Amino acid sequence: MGDLGFHMGVANALMLPYVVYFNFQVMKDRYFRVLRELGLLPVDDVAVLTPEQTKDVLCGFVSGLGLPNRLRDVGITWETLPGLAASAMRVSRLLGNNPRLITESDALAIYQLAF
Known part of the structure; x- marks a missing residue:
């Protein structure tokens, strides 16, 4: 997403909740x-923490x-999401470090959730 006109740090912060949701x-x-x-815990018991809450x-x-x-807040359109997912699949260094196997359809679902 770094070639879309905004800083990589912004992209990382923006996508954090949605990637965490996927990896939950x-x-x-x-x-x-x-x-x-971080003092952000919405519940006191890990057993009741949900992906949505997180x-x-x-x-x-x-x-x-x-x-x-x-994503729409930074000018990304719904129509560009499949291309973003395809591009993400070419970043093997990041995919290899993700704790959960991710497919292109998973990547698209993450971007759609973030839209």
Whole structure:
């Protein structure tokens, strides 16, 4: 997304809630600890923490920093999402470090959620 006219740090912050949502099932305990350390934990028990709660809390955190948290807020259109997903699949370094296997259709779903 760095070639779309906004800083990579903004792109990372914007996508954080949605990538966390995607990875939640394999990273729930770690996300619980991170949210607790940041003072953002919406519940007291990891067993009841949901992907939606985590995404929403992180969206609020990003917004609180004065950063956009939707792709449409930075000028991305719905029609460009498939191209973004295809481009993302060519960044093997990042894909290889993701805790969960990601397909192009997964990437598209993440971008659609972030739209």
